Amino acid sequence: MSDARPSEAPSLPAALEAIGETFPARFRAASSEALLREEKAKLLGKKGDLTAALKIMGSLPPADRKAAGELVNGLKAAIEKAFDERLGAIEAEALAKELAGPAYDLTLPSRAPAPRGHKHPIGIVRDEIVDIFRSLGFAVHDGPEVELEEYNFTKLGFPPDHPATDMQDSFWTTGGHLLRTHTSNVQIRAMLGKQPPFAFVAPGTVYRRDDEDATHLPQFNQLEGFLVDKRVSFAHLRGVLAEFAERLYGPGTTIRLRPSYFPFVEPGAEVDVRCVFCKGKGCPTCKGTGFIEILGCGLIHPVVFEHCGIDPQEWTGFAFGMGLERIALLRYGIEDIRLLVENDPRFLSQFR
C-alpha cells in the first residue's frame, strides 16, 4: 500500500476517508503499546498510509490543495488524539493488571546492601564505660602491657617478697620484665614526675598466670580510674562509683562497699552492685546474695604518691579498677569466658 502509484491512486478525499474510517478500529485492536505504536507508524510513519496520501496532494491542482491540506491536518489531529487516548487506556489497563497480579513472595530472603558488622562484647562494654567516665570529667590515659616490675608492683606499694603479689601471679619475660597484671601501672605512668590534678581512666589488656578455663583467661581486660586533687575523700569515691553504677546499670541501681585489701589503696574496698537481674531479691546469677561484685577501689595509698614524687599531705586521691570480662559475661549471660577469645562469627554477630 505504501507503493501506490499516483496514476492508479484513488482520489485524495476518498483515500483520507478510507483512513478515517479504519484507524479507530485498528487502534482499538492494538492490545499493547508496541502494537499501538506500530499501527500509528503505519499511518503517520515515513511509509505510512497518510504520508502516502499526502504524496497525492502534490498532484492536485493548487486550488484544491488548501482544502485537501485542512482535510489531512484534521485527520492527523484525530489520529494523534485517538492514539493518546488509546495509549492512556493501554497504560491504565497494564497498570491495573500489574496491580491486580499476585503478591510478591515476601518469604524470600531479603536483599540487604551488605551484612552488618558487630562490635565485640568487650569493646561495647569498654566504650560504654569510657564514655561514662569521660562525661564525668575523666580522660583516657594509656600504658604499656610489658612493664617494669617497679611500675607494676614496687611503686604501687607491693612490699618485696610479700604474698600480696600472690594475688596477681605474673608472667615474666626473658628480659626480666613482666606482663602487667593490672592497669594500675597507668597510675604510676600518669603521676610519676608530674603534678596533680589527675582524672584519668585507663582501659587495657592485662595478664595473669591463670590456667584457661570457663571462668579464667590468662589474658583479660581491665579499666582503671583515678582522681587526684586537693581534699579528695572516700565520700567522693563513693559518689563517683554510685553515679557510675546508675549510669551503667540504670537509675536506682545501688552499690555496697566491703572492706578489702589492695596494696596500693587504703582504705581498700570491694564494690558490689545490687543485682540487676533480681533487683536484690537473690537469684542464681548473684548466688542468692542480691549483689554482684564488680570492682575494687580505695583511697590511693600515700606510699604510691611518695614513690611518684607527690606530697600525700597536700594531695589525696582515689583509684578503682574493674574487670571488663566480668561485666560483659554478666550482661550478656555468657557462661564460658573462652567464647570471648574464640571469636566465632556466630557468637560475634549477636552483639550490638
Added chain:
Amino acid sequence: MKASHKWLRELVPALPNDPQIIKQTLTNAGLEVEGVHRFGAASSSCIVVRVESFKPHPSRSGLRLVTVFDGQGTREIVCGAPNVPEPGGLVVLAPLGTELPAVNLTIAPRAIGGITSEGMLCSERELGLSEEGEGILVFEPGFAAPGTKLSEAGSAFDDWVYELSVTPNRPDALGHVGLARELCALLAIPFDLAIRNAGAPSAGGTEAVSVRLTAADRCDHYAYALLSGAHNGPSPLELRLRLQALGSRSISKLVDITNEALLLFGHPVHAFDRRKIAGDGIEVRRARAGEVLVGLDAIERTLVEDDLVIADAASAVAIAGVMGGLGSSVEGATTEVILEVAVFDPRSVRRTGRRHAMHTDASHRFERGIDASDTDAVRAWCIDRMVSLTGAKLVGHGREGRAEVQPNQVTLRHERLELLTGAPVPWKEAQEILARLGFARLSGDSAFALFMIPPHRPDCSREEDLIEEVIRVRGFDAIPAELPAIRPAREVDGRERFFRQLREAAVGATLHEACCYALLSPEKLAAAKAPAATVVLQNPLHSERSVLRTSLLPGLLDNVALARRKGERDARIFTVGRVFLAGEGALPAEPMRFCAVLAGERSAWLTKSEPLTVWDALGLAEGIVDRALGLRVTAKPANHEAFHPRACGDLVVGDVRVGSFGQLHPHVADAFEVGRETLVVELDVEALYALPARNEAIVSLPRFPANYRDVALVVPETVAAGTLAAAIREAAGSLAKDVVLFDRYLGASIPEGHASLAFRVLYRADERSLTDAEVDERHGAVLKTVHERFGVAQRA
C-alpha cells in the same frame, strides 16, 4: 583459713552463737567469710548405743546381727564392720530415717539376706567426722549413757566451720585467738584471754640446749622447751575431730598439739625428737650451698645459701619456718621433745618457700608476719597441753635473742581522719574503735592522739593505716556519697578516640570485631610469616602461649580455623590491638595494628555466591580508611611473604604506606587450615594516626555540564588497567575530570592473553560549557596516545 565456731566461743563465751552473725560481722570488716559449713551434720540425729550381743548373719558371710540397747529398748542391726566391740562397748546408731550427708545416704528399712536392719552402725566417715571408714566408731564403756544424742555426747561432734578468705595484710586473722580478738573489737565485747598472758615457765627443770642465732637478720628470737617421758600415740577423739574439722590431718598427740597451736595462735611451732638431734646445741643459720635436706614430705631438696635452716651439730634438721626434716621428726615412739617457738623473717621464709615450691601452713603465716610478742604464751600453752595429753615432764626451757618487741607509735589527727573520710567522724568514737582493736592511746587531745601499734598488726605503720581501721570498723555505710567537682583532664593523646573511629569504621564496613590472644607460640608466628617474637616469657603456662605476638594475623587465622572446624566457613572479622616489637629502651615497642580477615564467599541474592577476590580486600580497606578518616587509600603492587605473590599490594595514602592487603599465601592458608581464598587487610594504625589532618574545606560544585566519551581497548593482560587509566588521564589533560574503568572483558572474541578494557572519560571545564568539537579533539588525542604508547587501537 578455716575457723571453728565452737572454738571461738570456747575462747570468748560472750560471742554470739549465731554463725550468720559471726559471718556478717567478719565480712563487713574485710575478713571475708566465703562460706559456713556444718561439721558433723548427722550428729544430732544419731545416738550412742550399747552393744548387748552379736551373732553371725544366718545367710550372709561377713555380716553380723548386732543387738544394741538405745536407752529404752533393744534393736537388731545388720552390720558388716570388722570391729564391733564386745558386749558393753558403745557405738553410734543412725536410726531409720537419718540423713547422712557425708555419704549422701538416708537410712531406710531394707532387708539384707531376709533380715531387716533397724538402722545403721556408723563409721566416722559416714558421720562426716573424718575420712576414717574402715570400721565403726567405738567408744569406751562409760563415755555416754546409751540413748544420748551424739552431738550431746561431746563438743567435737558437731560444729560450724567458717571458710575465710584472709587478705595478705591480716596475718592476725590466721588463728582463732586473732579472730576472737577481731570479733570482740567489732562487737564491742571485752577481750582478755588468760592463755595470752602466760609468761616463761616459773619452774620446770634445769636442762638446756645451746641456741646460736647465726643469721640474726633472719631469726632474732628463738624460744624452746624440753619435755621428757612423753607417751605419744593417737590423739584423743576431740582433738582429732577438731583438727579434722579444720582440714588438718591427725598424726599423733605431739604433732597434733603443734598444729593445734598454729590454728589457735596463728603462730607456727615445731617439735623435734630430741634423741634424733646430734649434739647438744641448735643453730639457726643459712644453709650451706648444696646442703641437702629431706623434709617431712619425704622430698629431698638441695638448699642454697639464701635458705634459713635449723641445724644440729651435724646437719640441717629443718627448713626454718617452712617444714621440719624427716630425720628429726616426732614419731609414735618419741618420748623426748624439743619444742621450738621462734620468729623468722617473713621475706626469707617466702623466698625459700617459692624457691623450693613449698607452701605450708607454717610458711603461709611466717611470710605474712606473725605476732612476735606471743612466744611465751604459745610455748606455755604447748607445754601445758603436752604435759596433760602425753604425761611428759618439762625438764628445761630457754630462749635466745630479743625478748621485747619495740612497738611502733603513730599519731592520728582528727582533721586528717575527717578529710579522708569526707564526713564528720566523732573523735571519741574513732579513739574507742582503735582501743578495742588493741591500739593503746598513749597521749593526745581534741585534735590528735598518739597510739601504740599492737604487735599482732604488722600491717599498720602510719596514720592512714589507723584511718583505715576506723573507717573499716565504722562501716562504709557511714560515709555519704558525694560527687566531687572534677577538674577535667585532657586526653593524654587522642588515640583511644581514634582507635574507636577505626573500629566503628570496620564495623560499618560489615566486619565483626574480634578480641584475640596476644600470647601465642613462636610456631604460629612463623606459620603466619610474621617477625620472630621479641617478648618471650620465662614462665609460660604452656608452649602455645609462650611469646607475645608481632602480628595480629595468626590470632585471627586461628579464630577462622576454629570456626571452620565448627562448621562456619564464612568469617569477616577484624581486631585492633598491640603488637610487640623491639623497642628503643628497656621495654618493647607496642604499636597498634589493625588486621581483618575475610574467609568464605561473597553472598549474592538467590544465586550462586561468588568467591571473594583480592579486590574485595582492597574495597574493604578503602571503605574503612574512608569511613574512619575521610582519606582515599590506593593500592600499590608489593610483595609480602604472608600473601600470594600474584595477589598482594600495599595500601598508601599519598606517598605514605599505611598497610597492605592480599590473598593469603597458600602455604600460610594450609598451615592454619583455613581456605586458600582467605583475604587479609592489615593497617598500620600508628601510620594512619600520624597522617596530617584531612583538608576539611569543601570543593565547589561544578557549574557547567560534563561530556562523556568512552574508549575500549584490547590490551595484553600484562598491561595494568591503572597504567592505561593514568595514560588516558594524562593525554586528556586538565579538562578530563575523571577516568573510570567500567568494563573489563576476557572471552571468546578477545585474543588469548588479552583483555578488553573500556574506560569512560569525563570532560568538563570549570568556567564554561565545552563544545562537542573541543571534546572530540581532546578525545582524539587520547586515542592517539594510547595507540602510540601501548600499540593498541580502539576496539570496534
